Amino acid sequence: MKLLRDTWLIFQRQTLLLVRQPVWVFVGIFQPVMYLLLFAPLLAPALEGPLGLETRAEVYRVFVPGLLVLIAIFGGLFQGFGLIAELRAGVIERSRVTPVSRLALLLGRSLRDAVVLIVQAVIITLLALPFGLAVGLGDLLLAYLMLALIALMTSSVSYGVALKLPSENALAPLMNTVAQPVFLLSGILLPLALAPAWLQTIAAFNPFSWAVEGTRALFSGNLGDDSVWKGLVIMAVLTALAVLWAARAFTRTVR
Amino acid sequence: MIETEALRKTFEVRQGRTVKTVDAVRGVDLHVREGEIFGFLGPNGAGKTTTLRMLATLITPDAGRATIAGADLLREPGEVRRRIGYVAQGGSTWDEVTAREELVLQARMYGHSKADAHARAAAALAAFDLTDYADRKCKTYSGGQRRRVDIALGVIHSPKALFLDEPTTGLDPQSRARMWDEIRRLRSEGMTIFITTHYLDEADALCDRIAIIDHGEIVAEGTPKALKREISGEIVSVTLGSAAELEEAADQLRTATEVLQAEPSVRKLETHDEGIRLFVESGASAIPHIAKALDHAGITIDSIELHRPSLDDVFLAKTGRSLRES
Numbered sequence: 001m002k003l004l005r006d007t008w009l010i011f012q013r014q015t016l017l018l019v020r021q022p023v024w025v026f027v028g029i030f031q032p033v034m035y036l037l038l039f040a041p042l043l044a045p046a047l048e049g050p051l052g053l054e055t056r057a058e059v060y061r062v063f064v065p066g067l068l069v070l071i072a073i074f075g076g077l078f079q080g081f082g083l084i085a086e087l088r089a090g091v092i093e094r095s096r097v098t099p100v101s102r103l104a105l106l107l108g109r110s111l112r113d114a115v116v117l118i119v120q121a122v123i124i125t126l127l128a129l130p131f132g133l134a135v136g137l138g139d140l141l142l143a144y145l146m147l148a149l150i151a152l153m154t155s156s157v158s159y160g161v162a163l164k165l166p167s168e169n170a171l172a173p174l175m176n177t178v179a180q181p182v183f184l185l186s187g188i189l190l191p192l193a194l195a196p197a198w199l200q201t202i203a204a205f206n207p208f209s210w211a212v213e214g215t216r217a218l219f220s221g222n223l224g225d226d227s228v229w230k231g232l233v234i235m236a237v238l239t240a241l242a243v244l245w246a247a248r249a250f251t252r253t254v255r
Numbered sequence: 256m257i258e259t260e261a262l263r264k265t266f267e268v269r270q271g272r273t274v275k276t277v278d279a280v281r282g283v284d285l286h287v288r289e290g291e292i293f294g295f296l297g298p299n300g301a302g303k304t305t306t307l308r309m310l311a312t313l314i315t316p317d318a319g320r321a322t323i324a325g326a327d328l329l330r331e332p333g334e335v336r337r338r339i340g341y342v343a344q345g346g347s348t349w350d351e352v353t354a355r356e357e358l359v360l361q362a363r364m365y366g367h368s369k370a371d372a373h374a375r376a377a378a379a380l381a382a383f384d385l386t387d388y389a390d391r392k393c394k395t396y397s398g399g400q401r402r403r404v405d406i407a408l409g410v411i412h413s414p415k416a417l418f419l420d421e422p423t424t425g426l427d428p429q430s431r432a433r434m435w436d437e438i439r440r441l442r443s444e445g446m447t448i449f450i451t452t453h454y455l456d457e458a459d460a461l462c463d464r465i466a467i468i469d470h471g472e473i474v475a476e477g478t479p480k481a482l483k484r485e486i487s488g489e490i491v492s493v494t495l496g497s498a499a500e501l502e503e504a505a506d507q508l509r510t511a512t513e514v515l516q517a518e519p520s521v522r523k524l525e526t527h528d529e530g531i532r533l534f535v536e537s538g539a540s541a542i543p544h545i546a547k548a549l550d551h552a553g554i555t556i557d558s559i560e561l562h563r564p565s566l567d568d569v570f571l572a573k574t575g576r577s578l579r580e581s
C-alpha cells in the first residue's frame with residue numbers, strides 16, 4: 001500500500017513537471033515523425049520486393065512497429081539527464097531523508113516515462129493511419145504493453161546509471177554507445193529477414209530484436225506468433241531486473 | 256537527543272589505478288542535549304559533512320553507534336528519518352514548481368495525508384514569512400527566500416531534531432541575521448538543532464554549545480564561552496608606526512619581536528603582516544611594560560589593542576590552523 005501511494009505521489013510530481021514543459025513530449029517524437037513522413041515513403045518501394053509485401057499498408061506494418069520500439073529505447077535511455085538535474089538541485093537528497101519508499105522514487109519516474117511513451121506511440125500510430133496502416137485494437141494494446149515494458153526498462157537503466165555516474169558528459173556517450181548496437185542489431189529500421197545469416201545469429205542474442213519482431217507480429221495481426229509471447233516474457237524479465245537494480249541505486253547512492 | 260559513540264566512516268578514493276582509503280571520520284563521540292543549538296565546526300575536509308550525512312541516514316557508518324531522538328541509527332533508520340529533518344548545503348528546491356507545491360510534496364513523502372499536508376504547508380509558509388510568494392515558481396526567489404523554503408521543507412513534519420549543513424553560506428548579512436532568528440525561533444519551539452558552519456561569529460552568536468572536528472576527530476567540545484576561557488589570559492595586538500622604507504619596517508619588526516620576547520609578561524608571541532600578537536595573563540598590567548619596552552628600543556607604535564580570545568583563537572589552538580585560512 002505504501003509503495004503504491006508513494007509511487008503515485010512521485011508519478012504525480014513527475015507528470016506535473018512534464019505538463020509544465022510539454023514541449024519535451026513533442027521533441028521526443030520529432031525525429032521518428034520525420035522518419036515516418038520523409039523516410040518511410042522512400043523505403044516503401046524498396047521493401048516491397050525483397051520482403052514480398054503486396055500493399056503499402058503491409059510495409060507500414062513493418063516500419064511503424066520498428067519506429068515505436070526505437071523511441072521506447074532511446075526515449076528511455078535518455079531520461080537519466082533529468083535525474084542528474086534533480087540530483088544537482090538537491091531534490092533527490094531531500095527525498096532520501098524522508099521515509100518515502102526507494103522503489104517508489106524509481107517507479108514513479110519510470111512509470112511516468114512509460115505513460116509518456118504511450119502518448120507518443122499513439123500520436124505516431126495516428127499519423128501513420130493515412131498511409132494505410134491498419135491494426136486491430138487488441139493487437140495494438142498488446143503492442144503498447146510491449147513498448148511500455150521497454151520504456152520502463154530503459155528508463156530504469158538510465159536512472160540507475162545516472163545515480164552511479166551523475167555527469168551529463170559521461171551519460172551521453174555511454175548511452176549512445178549502448179544504444180547504437182542495440183538499435184542496429186534489432187532490425188528496427190529494416191527487418192532482420194533481409195540480413196545475412198551471421199548478422200541474424202548475433203541479433204538473436206539481442207533481446208530487443210525479439211521485442212521488435214513480436215511488435216511487428218502484433219501489428220500484422222499474428223497474435224499467435226511465438227515472437228509475441230517470447231518478446232513479452234523477455235521484456236518483462238529484463239524490466240523486473242532493471243527496476244530492482246535501479247531501485248537499489250536509489251537506496252545506496254553515496255556522497 | 257543525539258548521542259554518538261565511536262562513529263567511523265572510511266571512503267575509497269580512486270586515483271588512477273591505485274585505490275586509496277580515506278578515514279573521513281575516525282571515531283566521533285557527540286552528546287547533543289535536547290533543545291539546544293549545537294554547532295559543528297571544522298576546516299574543509301575535516302569530516303563535518305560526512306558526520307552530518309551519517310546522522311541524517313544518507314550514508315551508513317562503518318563502525319560505531321548512534322541514537323537520534325531515541326531511535327537507533329543503524330537498526331531503525333526509517334524511524335530516525337521520521338524524527339529528524341535535514342537541510343543540505345546546496346539547496347533542495349526545483350526551479351519550475353512553487354514553494355507550496357514543494358512543501359505539500361515533502362509533507363506527503365513523510366506520510367501525511369493530502370489535507371494535513373496542505374495545512375502544514377500553509378502553516379510553514381506563514382511561519383517563514385513566505386506566504387506572499389507561495390505560489391510563484393522557486394526560480395523567481397531571492398537567495399534568502401529560497402533558503403527559508405529549504406528550512407521550511409526540513410521542518411514540515413515537525414521533527415524533534417533538525418540538521419542544517421552550512422545554513423547561511425552565500426547569504427547576504429541581512430538574510431543571515433534573518434536566518435539566525437528563524438533558527439532561534441525553532442529552538443524556542445523545542446527543536447534540537449545541529450548546524451555545521453565555518454563562520455565563527457555564527458557559532459559564537461547562535462550556538463549554545465559547539466564541537467570542533469579536525470582530521471575526523473573531535474578536538475574540543477563545550478560552550479563557546481568555556482572554550483574561549485580555556486585559552487587563558489588576553490591578547491594584545493601591536494601594530495608598528497609606518498616606516499619610510501620597507502627594509503626599515505622589517506628591521507623594526509625584528510627589533511620589536513626581540514624586545515618583546517624578553518618581556519616577562521609576554522607568554523607567547525606571533526608576528527603577522529601588520530604587527531605582533533602577544534598572549535599575556537592580563538592586558539591591563541602588560542600594556543604599560545610593552546609600550547615602555549618598545550619606546551626604549553626607539554620603535555613607534557601605531558596602535559595597541561587589547562582583546563579577549565575569540566573562537567578563532569580557540570580554533571587556532573586546537574587545530575593549529577585559523578579557520579579563515581582553511
